[in-house]
Amino acid sequence: MATMEEEEEALLEGEPPAEASEGKPMPALCDPSRLAHRLLVLALMCFLGFGSYFCYDNPAALQTQVQRDMKVNTAQFMALYAWYSWPNVVLCFFGGFLIDRVFGIRWGTIIFSCFVCIGQVIFAMGAISNTFWLMEAGRFVFGIGGESLAVAQNTYAVSWFKGKELNLVFGLQLSMARIGSTVNMNIMGWVYSKVQDLLGSTGHTTLGVALFIGGVTCIFSLICALILAYLDKRAEKILCKEQGKTGEVIKLTDVKDFSLSLWLIFIICVCYYVAVFPFIGLGKVFFIEKFKFSSQEASAINSIVYVISAPMSPVFGFLVDRVGKNITWVICAVVTTLTAHIMLAFTFWNPWVAMCLLGVAYSLLACALWPMVAFVVPEHQLGTAYGFMQSIQNLGLAIISIAAGMILDSRGYLFLEIFFSACVCLSLIAVVMLYFVNYFRGGDLNLSAKKREKLQKLAVDEKEI
Template identity: 55%
Template sequence: STRDTELAGHQKDAGCCDPTSTPHRFLALLFMCLLGFGSYFCYDNPGALQDVFQKELQLSSTEFTLIYSIYSWPNIVLCFVGGFLIDRVFGIRLGTIIYMLIVLVGQLIFATGGVLGHFWLMIVGRFVFGIGAESLAVAQNSYAVLWFKGKEINMVFGLQLSVARFGSTVNFWIMQPLYGYVSKSYSGYKGLGVALFLASSTCVMSLVCTLILGWMDKRAERILKRNNNPGGELAKLSDIVTFKLDFWMVSVVCVAYYVAIFPFVALGQAFFVSNFHMTPDEANTVNSIVYLISAIASPLFGFVIDKVGRNVTWVFCATISTLLAHFLLTFTHLDPYIGMSIMGLSYSMLAASLWPLVSLIVPEYQLGTAYGFCQSVQNLGLAVVTIAAGIIVDSSGGSHFWLQVFFMSFLLVSLLATCAIWAYNRKHQGNLNMSPAQRATYHTSIAMQCRHMNRRPLLGNYVQ
């Protein structure tokens, strides 16, 4: 438009309408964060209503964990492909809209299965929901790097996690009361289905935010004449084999750390009821502490990490403190709020420091593929571990002791992978554990070397 053309020529005076201005970028960030709210809210609907699911649908712990594991199974492959499709086929805007629509359809199928009392249909719905939700997370990460790389990237990842986990927290707060209200009019599994239908309204809100963000990004691309791939390289699925050891170790951390968080929260209600003799409502409250604290602490940790850098050190500290939290919950009788608060702070610290590492390792034109692979291997771990967790609880007569030991063993693997990242980065003089000032110097040096390499042949031809 004429207005956009004028902005392109007068960006310094355009104020909040200028895509490079801080107010405009943070308005885009608001929609980036909210586009994931609905999927995270609905993801943990079963966790908030675990007692209702098992009672009304007559499910064992193993069958209940299938609701979570079936979410992860398709994404072992499709999440990686979804990231590639963003890089090569759909583009970030269309890809995000498609994935958000799939999330909404999946949640509606899940709710329909609840109303009809058909567990198999609910599983189909979660399968479809999972196809969209994890690819949507890849798109969300790609948007963050596109708008904020080199500026407030750690804080942005923290804020995205904050809003997402706030969605999970709100779910744990309101789904039990919502079901209680709905069950006055609809008894049994029908009340469960109606409550799930009401929860799907959060996905509609996220879809609206996705459309608005797509419009803002298209406008910014036109005004700024943005070129995210000046070299003209095309992303290929085979690019994954060219990624270096530090990327693979980041992927290991993605699996080993998160399988000690998400399956624990999914089965957390039963854990706190049996180990600390709480009611389901009390168990949900303490179970939601991880997400509540991360909603507050993630952007704060991101802001601090933007200022001090040293991402690998932060990942190491987060893993150690999460191990401590699980130890306190398993081997002591301290108030569970203490262990869960430590876990929430640790989770926030890791998310704000780990995910930005990918953008420091992989070129921008491969980011969708890289983030998609990280999500894929994470979902492989979650799919297997969630089923294993249910089997461990059932075979232990409802005891969670060996399950906690199981989770802590994965945190030790995460710790070893973090040490490998640090050692590899130190050996190759990488920038993963540098301060921001050191990274700026590092990138300037790399850019000068590239210019020098490009000029040498031209100079030689001139002399000849």
């Protein structure tokens, strides 16, 4: 039996472990080619982004406490979300480049995980020192790591699970991200109350300690990044596999060649998401003030969008793949979202109904909208198209987050809901235009899956001829 030292020496020299060279198989959990080891890697991949998603919505889970303890209005509170989005207006283009050309996937993941941890620490320190601008700086640093870490997570998935397993892996990663957001919504208020009991009073120090405790999840994700880097390096030596690449090729000059259909997809994306994420950021107090919910009940209903998204995203992804008709699905999602916002704005019906509708629509839209980009741009422009789409989405979120806070401070929740409904209406107009543009130009965005498959086969046959 080979000693641990011999095995490590063999790895450093780029040779397989002694057990493998002698023909003795490694234990399944230690063999990169075996399912058990790959499942271990998959678990680490899923937890890689858990801390980032958990801490992203810390402000939403503690909105009342942040505004009271830091003595800020709603516009200033929503700036915490805007500062997260600002760096990602640019980093969406360069995150993949940094991973591919500068850091490599392993160091890139560790570095971006460190940014997430440092950002959360600065955020918490800002609360403890009663310095709101420091909290904003922390969210900016946090944002530098957050979105790029998601790119690294997807790169690892492609590297380890090419082929039929990949869609399932992406679905599991998205589900874990939503679980992180859900746990945050439902636990951070409780954490704050326990810290309050411990310290004997509310205040900025209590808020800071609670945020520090929440930051433990970021440290956990950083540990996962370190272990994953070691296992990936080990697998590279044993299996002689290449280090993962994002596959993103960013050329900003390609923007001038984007079609009308693609620009309409961008508009749908921005106008839709600005009516979802900023709403969730402000939702807890909305449910407390309008529907007289307790803090715990408000947190639960505010997280229902993420709760539904966790199991439904893989299901809807499978459904859209099998059926096709992407534009039709997007129309259904946008109309459902508009219905949910109108119900929340103009009725006192049980808001669980509207929020469940919003959760279903949000999951469906993500599965139907994002793949359409691949149908309207050449493969060599995909990196630029997706980068640009994420960039303007973050720009929209940054601007609308501040605008939503200002509207709430000056006009109240009714006007805020009308504003969100107007954004969804713009998204609906854009998707209807996309339907007719696609129809009159003979595009394949709304074809059934079977017809699309036939066209793809014909295209492949023509290339072979």
